Structures are given as C-alpha cells and as structure tokens.
Amino acid sequence: MKTINRSFAWSILGLFLSVHAISPRAAAQAKPRQIVLKGARLIDGTGRPAIESSVIVLEGDHVVAAGKAGTVSIPKDAEVRDVSGKTIMPALINLHGHLGLSSNGADNVAGNYTQENVLKQLNKYLSYGVATVTSLGQDEDEIYKIRDAQHAGTLGGARLYTAGRGFLEYTGKTYPNDHRYRPQTPDEARADVRELAPHHPDFLKMWVDDGLGHGVKIKPEVYQAIIDEAHKQHIRVFAHEFYLNDAKALLATGLDGFAHSIRDQPVDQDVMQTMKARGVFLIPTLVRDEVLFAYADNLKWLDDPFFQAGYDPAAIAFVRSPQNVEKGRKDPDIAKYRAGLEMAKKNLKTLSDAGVKIAFGTDSGIPTRFPGYFEHRELQLMVEAGLTPMQAIVAATGTNAEILGGAKTFGTLQPGRRADFLVLDANPLDDIHNTEKLAAVWQSGKIVPSVSAITMSGN
Ligand SMILES: [Zn+2]
Structure with missing residues (x-):
C-alpha cells in the first residue's frame, strides 16, 4: 500500500536521523523522559476487558508498557503520576x-x-x-x-x-x-x-x-x-x-x-x-x-x-x-x-x-x-x-x-503505539456519555489543549 510505504519511509528517515545526527553519548543524555500513569481504569482499544487498576509507561511519544498494576515494572527514574479514579482510553x-x-x-x-x-x-x-x-x-x-x-x-x-x-x-x-x-x-x-x-x-x-x-x-x-x-x-x-x-x-x-x-x-x-x-x-x-x-x-x-x-x-x-x-x-x-x-x-x-x-x-x-x-x-x-x-x-x-494501516503504530494503548489517549473523569463503559467528561487529551505523549481546559480558562 502507498500509505504504508510512505509511513515506512518516514520511519526509516527518522531512524536515519536518530542514528546519524546524534552521537551515542548525546543519545543517552537525550533519552526521552518516561512518564508513568498509575491507578486508572484502562480501556486499551483492542476490545479486551478494561483493567481496573493499571500502570501505563510512556517514553517520549509512545507507550512502552501497559497492564495491570503489579505486572508492569515502574522504571526507576520515571515521573509517576497518580491517576486513580480516572479512565484512560485511546484518542x-x-x-x-x-x-x-x-x-x-x-x-x-x-x-x-x-x-x-x-x-x-x-x-x-x-x-x-x-x-x-x-x-x-x-x-x-x-x-x-x-x-x-x-x-x-x-x-x-x-x-x-x-x-x-x-x-x-x-x-x-x-x-x-x-x-x-x-x-x-x-x-x-x-x-x-x-x-x-x-x-x-x-x-x-x-x-x-x-x-x-x-x-x-x-x-x-x-x-x-x-x-x-x-x-x-x-x-x-x-x-x-x-x-x-x-x-x-x-x-x-x-x-x-x-x-x-x-x-x-x-x-x-x-x-x-x-x-x-x-x-x-x-x-x-x-x-x-x-x-x-x-x-x-x-x-x-x-x-x-x-x-x-x-x-x-x-x-x-x-x-x-x-x-x-x-x-x-x-x-x-x-x-x-x-x-x-x-x-x-x-x-x-x-x-x-x-x-x-x-x-x-x-x-x-x-x-x-x-x-x-x-x-x-x-x-x-x-x-x-x-x-x-x-x-x-x-x-x-x-x-x-x-x-488506516496503523494497527502497529497507533489506535490502541499497547507497547509500541503512539501515546494518543483521553483521560476521563468517569467510565464510558457505564455510560457512553462519559467520554464527554474529558479531563485531558494526550497526543504523542504530551498533553494538548482540550475543550474542557479551554472552557475552564474562560475562552
Ligand atoms: Zn462526507
């Protein structure tokens, strides 16, 4: 498929740049920060049942681990955020x-x-x-x-x-x-x-x-x-x-x-x-x-x-x-x-x-x-x-x-996929209207302005 070829070309380009533009020492120093989101209910987008108390590990723009608390190790230097009571689902x-x-x-x-x-x-x-x-x-x-x-x-x-x-x-x-x-x-x-x-x-x-x-x-x-x-x-x-x-x-x-x-x-x-x-x-x-x-x-x-x-x-x-x-x-x-x-x-x-x-x-x-x-x-x-x-x-x-040809790169919250997800204040599996209880939107491992944040700031 042309789509896959193009995305493939971009990833090869990215790989080339990351390997050739940065020395090994600089690369080690520039290791993307790791963020751990702990305690949320996780709906991963695959259709598997939600995990009630989860740990999600992000590194840079993607997910490196996601699963039930106790089964996912929390990296030593990671920034840990407690999101107990929230629900996380893919964007x-x-x-x-x-x-x-x-x-x-x-x-x-x-x-x-x-x-x-x-x-x-x-x-x-x-x-x-x-x-x-x-x-x-x-x-x-x-x-x-x-x-x-x-x-x-x-x-x-x-x-x-x-x-x-x-x-x-x-x-x-x-x-x-x-x-x-x-x-x-x-x-x-x-x-x-x-x-x-x-x-x-x-x-x-x-x-x-x-x-x-x-x-x-x-x-x-x-x-x-x-x-x-x-x-x-x-x-x-x-x-x-x-x-x-x-x-x-x-x-x-x-x-x-x-x-x-x-x-x-x-x-x-x-x-x-x-x-x-x-x-x-x-x-x-x-x-x-x-x-x-x-x-x-x-x-x-x-x-x-x-x-x-x-x-x-x-x-x-x-x-x-x-x-x-x-x-x-x-x-x-x-x-x-x-x-x-x-x-x-x-x-x-x-x-x-x-x-x-x-x-x-x-x-x-x-x-x-x-x-x-x-x-x-x-x-x-x-x-x-x-x-x-x-x-x-x-x-x-x-x-x-x-x-879209992206099952391995985005759309679900599994290792290797882009960290695009929603943090919700209530469980959409109980009531689908709860997707509107949008506490935060993350894209590629970063929080982006969400409509709820925009409203709260009065715009
Ligand atoms: Zn149309």
Whole structure:
C-alpha cells in the first residue's frame, strides 16, 4: 500500500536521523523522559476487558508498557503520576471527516479552504479528543502538502489522512470551489484516477447516490472503472451510498468500504456475508443522518455544555436561529431523514451482530456539522443502536487504526503505539456519555489543549 510505504519511509528517515545526527553519548543524555500513569481504569482499544487498576509507561511519544498494576515494572527514574479514579482510553479516530469547508463550523463561503482553516479544524478535533481524522473527498490539492508537513511533525492538530478530490455525478456545485471529479465515461474516470494517484491519496472517495431522487446518480460503468483503475494504482475506494441495491452492486465491483450506512431498507444475508468474507467495513455516520433534522427538532444535545464550549457562539446561534429551524422544518424530506436514521441504526446492529467490521466516522466538518463534538455524539448514537460502549469505542480506535494501516503504530494503548489517549473523569463503559467528561487529551505523549481546559480558562 502507498500509505504504508510512505509511513515506512518516514520511519526509516527518522531512524536515519536518530542514528546519524546524534552521537551515542548525546543519545543517552537525550533519552526521552518516561512518564508513568498509575491507578486508572484502562480501556486499551483492542476490545479486551478494561483493567481496573493499571500502570501505563510512556517514553517520549509512545507507550512502552501497559497492564495491570503489579505486572508492569515502574522504571526507576520515571515521573509517576497518580491517576486513580480516572479512565484512560485511546484518542478517537474519525475515518470520515471534512476539512477547509467552514471557518467557524457553520459558514459556507468561497475562500474557506485555507491552510489556516484546515489547521484550525484539526486543532478543534484534537481538543475534543479526536487525534486522527480522514478527510473524505472534498479537499483541494494543497491538502497533500499540509498532510506531508504534518506527518513530518512540523504542523499540529489531529493527524490527517486524505482522499483528496472525490468523484461524483451531480452536475451542480454543492459548495464554493467544488473541485471534485465528474467523469462522464469510463475512459474519463480512468484518466481522472490516474491524475489523482500521483498525489498519493490515502483513499479514493466517490458518491453513488441520487440525493433522495433530487440528483443524478453516477453510472455503474463509470464507478466500475473508478474502482478498477484505483485498485490498479493501489488505492482503496470508499463509497458514499444510501440504497441497498447500490451497496450490492458496489460490493460486486470490489468496493473496499462504505462511508455511510445503508438507509433505505434492511440489509440482507447476501450483503452481510459478502462484507464479512471480504472484510468490507461500514462507517455508520449516524450523526450525519441525525443532523439533517437535529436543528429543526431542537434536540437535547444542543444545550449540552460540552457542545457549547467548543464553538463560535455565532455558529451555534446560526444553527439555532428561527430561520434555520424553520428551513429544516419545511424541508419536504424531513420525515425521510428521520426514517433514514432509524434504518441506519437497525442495519448497524444487524451488521455488527453478523460480525461485519464496524468502523467509526461522522461526516463532521461539513458546515453545520461540528468537528469534535460530533464524534462524541456518534458514539452515543452507536450505543442507542444497540452496540455496547466497548464495541463503539473499539470501532473508533483499534478498528479504525487497522483500516488506516496503523494497527502497529497507533489506535490502541499497547507497547509500541503512539501515546494518543483521553483521560476521563468517569467510565464510558457505564455510560457512553462519559467520554464527554474529558479531563485531558494526550497526543504523542504530551498533553494538548482540550475543550474542557479551554472552557475552564474562560475562552
Ligand atoms: Zn462526507
């Protein structure tokens, strides 16, 4: 995979620099500090049961040991912090987000796609405990330079992966500066994929949908060519889909992952078995289906202080404004949105019970879909759908890291993985809403500003 090759290249580069740039004596002096976190309940992201009283040893940016107190030795010179009563779990990974479309979470105007706005959103994600995000198909080409600089360690925020410019049929632009590919024939599709490939996108994203009958769906021969050509270029393909019949046709064509739930009718045995046999995953994005009516219905979470703490008051005022609420209420499709969410939840539970790989993503970052808070809301909706809190957490941590090709480097709290984690004041296995009791966010072994810290300091 190109992704793995690139990360591999970075680690070789890092190894080269560490071996050649520092003398052995300096290296010994510069040994990264060790920090021990002692006494917390540990949820490690693998799905193994939580460890009630744990010891986690960090060295520099990664975990070197984690386990039950008494089974992990505490290094002599380490700084030991007592975190008894807290719960530690891996930081969240969002496999379906968007960047650069809004400057404050709600506005949608030309010129929003700037490095400054992209970084602002990556920092917003991180402040809510989302340490990794995949931007799925609405980026401009400058995203690659941002991604590469960020992976090299010169830019902060949630760690970025991108699908670059996506593929769809709709002829109109749905946001200013919409530069997605719109191939009309299989030949055009192949040419577009070959133009995209040299940028080394982490995935390819395409839309296979008619927007509840309001748009034109991409033709099967065109998306078949996209998938085929992408696979020749070693790029995995994610599809936005809605209908069961499209999901089946996409599976038959070799699709790698569904970027949304199937929302028109219950999934059948055929879909379940194919997904399971081929390891095709589902990103449920339930909160994406909820937000379509959330403002019209004035849902309870709009008053959640954890939501209100993180965003520009003007953006929140906009989504709650009488005009926006009225617009939502008058949307002729609102009943279909509510039904779509219910079908998505039902299908999530069915697919999860059947042993299909469940990933985690939100479609946040689109204007009015707030990056950071929506990931916590998604966990809650997955639990409402019938998953256990542990299943929802594993989807958002270990499973997503595996899909990103990073199972050995991040996503779980095991030796050798990056120290990206959340410190919580209460146990999310008792109540998934407790992921909002965010005491601290750590990324690569360091505490970063979190939304709770920001609130406490009055900003
Ligand atoms: Zn999306």
